[in-house]
Amino acid sequence: MIIASTLLAALxxxxxxxxxxxxxxxxxxxxxxxxxxxxxxxxxxxxxYINDSTLCSYDLINKNLxxxxxxxxGDYHAGIKKEIDTEFWSxxxxxxxxxxxxVDGNNSIAEYNQTxxxxxxxxxxxxxxxxxxxxxxLALSNSMPIIKIHDTxxxxxxxxxxxxxxxxxxxxxxxxxxxxxxxxxxxxIRSYISKPPGLADYDFPLGSYAFHTNTVFxxxxxxxxxxxxxxxxxxxRKIAIHNRDFVxxxxxxxxxxxxxxxxxxxxxxxxxxxxxxxxxxxxxxxFLLFYKAPVREVKGRIASHKDQPxxxxxxxxxxxxxNYYSFAKNLEAGTSFxxxxxxxxxxxxxxxxxxxxxxxxxxx
Amino acid sequence: MFxxxxxxxxxxxxxxxxxxxxYQLTVNDSTIYCFFPANQCKNCFRYDAAYLAPEISEHCVIxxxxxAGNFKGFRHVLHDADDDxxxxxxxxxxxxxxxxxxxxxxxxxxxxxxxxxxxxxxxGM
Numbered sequence: 001m002i003i004a005s006t007l008l009a010a011l012x013x014x015x016x017x018x019x020x021x022x023x024x025x026x027x028x029x030x031x032x033x034x035x036x037x038x039x040x041x042x043x044x045x046x047x048x049y050i051n052d053s054t055l056c057s058y059d060l061i062n063k064n065l066x067x068x069x070x071x072x073x074g075d076y077h078a079g080i081k082k083e084i085d086t087e088f089w090s091x092x093x094x095x096x097x098x099x100x101x102x103v104d105g106n107n108s109i110a111e112y113n114q115t116x117x118x119x120x121x122x123x124x125x126x127x128x129x130x131x132x133x134x135x136x137x138l139a140l141s142n143s144m145p146i147i148k149i150h151d152t153x154x155x156x157x158x159x160x161x162x163x164x165x166x167x168x169x170x171x172x173x174x175x176x177x178x179x180x181x182x183x184x185x186x187x188x189i190r191s192y193i194s195k196p197p198g199l200a201d202y203d204f205p206l207g208s209y210a211f212h213t214n215t216v217f218x219x220x221x222x223x224x225x226x227x228x229x230x231x232x233x234x235x236x237r238k239i240a241i242h243n244r245d246f247v248x249x250x251x252x253x254x255x256x257x258x259x260x261x262x263x264x265x266x267x268x269x270x271x272x273x274x275x276x277x278x279x280x281x282x283x284x285x286x287f288l289l290f291y292k293a294p295v296r297e298v299k300g301r302i303a304s305h306k307d308q309p310x311x312x313x314x315x316x317x318x319x320x321x322x323n324y325y326s327f328a329k330n331l332e333a334g335t336s337f338x339x340x341x342x343x344x345x346x347x348x349x350x351x352x353x354x355x356x357x358x359x360x361x362x363x364x
Numbered sequence: 365m366f367x368x369x370x371x372x373x374x375x376x377x378x379x380x381x382x383x384x385x386x387y388q389l390t391v392n393d394s395t396i397y398c399f400f401p402a403n404q405c406k407n408c409f410r411y412d413a414a415y416l417a418p419e420i421s422e423h424c425v426i427x428x429x430x431x432a433g434n435f436k437g438f439r440h441v442l443h444d445a446d447d448d449x450x451x452x453x454x455x456x457x458x459x460x461x462x463x464x465x466x467x468x469x470x471x472x473x474x475x476x477x478x479x480x481x482x483x484x485x486x487x488g489m
Contacts, residue, residue: 259475262458304451305447
């Protein structure tokens with residue numbers, strides 16, 4: 001009797017879901033490849049997958065859309081470069097139709113064909129918004145994408161001034177726009193998922209969102225919550241994640257454009273929990289939630305970013321936690337990921353950033 | 365005899381070990397060590413040795429996580445691609461000018477205006 005109950009207890013212990021999730025392991029690595037021949041280190045060099053033999057990225061400094069071709073060994077090399085004549089603060093995204101879009105500092109969007117050979121349209125975005133009296137800019141990062149589906153644009157906007165292009169804490173809400181090719185304009189439709197009031201004055205609130213089944217899934221770095229907005233039903237939901245590593249972060253008080261900003265921001269990011277992005281993997285039908293847990297000291301020495309591995313939670317489509325993983329390699333967090341259909345998520349390593357970098361493909 | 369009994373604080377030991385392990389450099393009192401970890405926007409700054417007297421830049425060692433191109437004309441630029449310097453408590457994750465005296469850090473200041481700071485440091489050496 002005692003033996004049987006002990007065995008039962010042991011079985012129930014080993015089957016306990018929370019216990020199973022306790023040990024974060026390295027996610028399954030499928031493959032790796034290198035990309036070379038362009039200044040990979042530019043933050044704006046967001047890679048896009050075109051097909052198995054071609055990647056592309058926008059070199060903001062040299063104003064080129066660079067196409068990378070795959071060689072026999074599986075590595076990619078810069079090939080054709082298409083010069084794009086846009087202003088300095090230009091951003092790049094691809095639509096669901098494979099066309100190339102560039103946003104300039106005056107909030108005009110240039111639409112190029114798939115090979116970026118010819119300019120198809122030039123759209124102007126109106127400057128009158130309910131909550132922005134002056135001009136504004138579309139804000140873009142890989143984890144906070146600009147999405148174009150048919151004639152709809154989904155993006156986050158922030159005020160456009162000399163300083164605020166980097167002050168993303170002015171971002172308000174996810175906004176929707178509509179392309180009007182006949183008038184060469186883009187009109188404002190609506191905004192949703194207001195920024196939580198607690199974030200109003202803080203930097204590092206780079207909300208990250210993913211798009212799936214006509215729904216925007218958004219996460220803020222400091223909150224253990226996913227906000228979802230269904231575009232069809234206009235329903236907003238808040239879903240608690242209950243990340244086992246979550247620790248409420250301190251307020252971010254570093255002052256931009258000061259000599260101490262870099263050290264202050266580094267110290268903050270090492271000492272505080274932060275979500276880096278949410279992605280939807282269409283291959284596995286999983287949501288991926290990237291984060292870094294706080295670290296202060298390692299073996300009696302102060303910690304550096306090498307001591308703070310990128311971690312990921314895998315969730316199913318109902319946003320139930322399936323697994324925790326921790327990356328042993330020092331991978332770039334939140335930027336320059338891209339999905340390779342049928343294979344997995346390609347992620348660049350942080351330390352090789354100039355002429356060549358290596359991407360690792362994980363099944364997640 | 366007493367000279368061999370120098371006491372070194374932890375922060376100084378760390379910097380000395382870092383320079384020795386990474387670049388086989390022995391710290392000395394006549395070199396100005398400038399640390400620039402790559403934790404800021406790499407396109408946001410660029411220093412040119414032409415703005416300094418040649419004798420100052422000659423005595424300057426730049427240790428940086430950025431490319432040498434950010435430091436035009438400096439003869440001694442050491443690249444720390446992995447940003448290992450971020451572990452040094454003396455830097456406190458920031459850009460620093462560090463001087464040594466008898467094996468210990470004698471001056472450690474945040475870089476605010478590199479050219480004038482180097483001028484001041486040089487005059488005090």
